[in-house]
Amino acid sequence: MAPLAQDVLRYEDWLRRQCDVVETDLRFKHKRMRKDPHVFLRATYFRWAKRVNCFAANCLDAPSVLAIGDCHVENFGTWRDAEGRQVWGVNDFDDAAVMPYALDLVRLASSATLAQQRERPAPAVCAAILDGYMEGIQQPRPILLEQGHPWFGKLLQELTDNTRDFWQSLEDSEPADVPRKIVRLFKRALPAKAMLERISPRRRGGGGLGRPRYSALATWNGGAIVREAKALVPSSWDWAREHKTATSRFISVATGAYRSPDPFLHVSGGFILRRIAPESRKLELADVTRAGNGPQLLRAMGRDVGSIHAAHKRAPEVLEHVRHMPKGWLVDCVRHSTAFVLEDYETWLGLAPQDDVQRS
Incomplete structure (x- = not known):
């Protein structure tokens, strides 16, 4: 069996010991892995x-x-903080762990390269990410769209409004019988006097496919509100390093020193709970690039990663290390990283003729 297939099987067997895996979602994930x-x-x-x-x-x-661990260009989005301000930044910390700072930069730049359908990294992409990172780790702070970042707000207005599609998708969702603990989790997460209308399975994301994930639609104060619950498991970094006593670092990073976090985001009963709404959205790199703001977005991504890393109180050591890295180190690492991913991708296309990996 190919090493790739072995790693997939071993990881998914580990995942089954962490949560009640949704096997149909795993099979769907295997199919999606063929897309690009x-x-x-x-x-x-x-x-x-x-x-x-x-x-x-x-x-x-x-x-x-x-x-962050699984740091990629689709891992950024907007939310409202406790003062109702719209914030943009990393919004998924499922794979947060203690690891060398440089790996977040390598993975983010690899993602930007592959998302733009390039096989080799563009020096300009790496430079934008690294410049933003250096700013973020030296001057860490959240990115507030209405305060100091007007191009973000303007861009959000220019991009397609997804409000109607958001609510329609929830109206079209099929209710499901779910464990009682999930119902209790949602009821505790909803405001007092909110009427829970339905709970539906929710199939979203990439690496998280296979974990139980639900959305709850409720009525409160004359309108609809939504909450999401997603199973929380330890970071894949801990699986890769064969750590035996791994625990999730999700909340520690999501509510770090230089964040302005979503007040609805919390962990309870082994699930991540959050508010979801039309204005809590991602900016797709392809859309932003077409609007002429690709370099600005990549720089902002690097800056937010730097602000997240700065909370670990090792900024002076990181800065010293970055400054002593050889010129072009990020481009070189990303070139090798994307080559590795492309080779794995071609291997995957040659495996699993039934769009799945059979357990041995």
């Missing part, structure tokens, strides 16, 4: 983390920080 190299990258952080010494061995001695 970037989708494959998103779906296989566990593999990337396990084999990182194959393409970024020179990064493994970098100072370790509490990092």
Whole structure:
């Protein structure tokens, strides 16, 4: 059996010990992994983390920080903070773990390369991410769209409004019988006097497919509101490093020192609960690039990663390390990383003729 298939099987067997895996979603994930190299990258952080010494061995001695792990261009979005301000930044920390800071940069730049359908990294992409990172780790703060970042707000207005599609998708969702603990979790997460209308399975994301995930539609104060619950498991980085007593770092990173977090985001009963709404959305790199703001967005991504890393209180060590890295180190690592992903992707296309990996 190919090493890739072995890693997929081992990881998914591990995942089954962490949560009640939705097997149909795993099979759907296997099919999606055939779509294109970037989708494959998103779906296989566990593999990337396990084999990182194959393409970024020179990064493994970098100072370790509490990092994002599965850092990619579709891992950023908007939310409202406790004061109702619209914030933009990383919004998924499922694979947060303590690891060398450089790996978040390598993975983010690899994602940007593959998302733009390139096989080799563009120096300008790496430069924008690295410039933003250096700013973020030296001057960490959240990115508030109405305060100091007007181009973000303007861009959000220019892009297609998805409000109607958002509510329609929820209206079309099929209610499902769910465990009582899920019903209790949602009732505790909803405001007092909210009427729970339905709970439906929710199939979203890339690497998280297979974990139980639900949406709850409720009525409150004359209108609809929505909450999401997603199973929380330890980081794939801990699986890759064979850590026996791994625990999730999700909340620690999501509510770090330089974040302005979503007040509805919390962990309870082994699930991540959050509010979802039309204005809580992602900015797609392809849309932003077409609007002429691609470099600005990549710089902002790098800056938010830097702000997240700065909370670990090792900024001076990180800065010293970055400044002593050889010129072009990020481009070189990303070139090897994307080559590794593309080779794995081609291997995957040659495996699993039934769009699945059979357990042995």
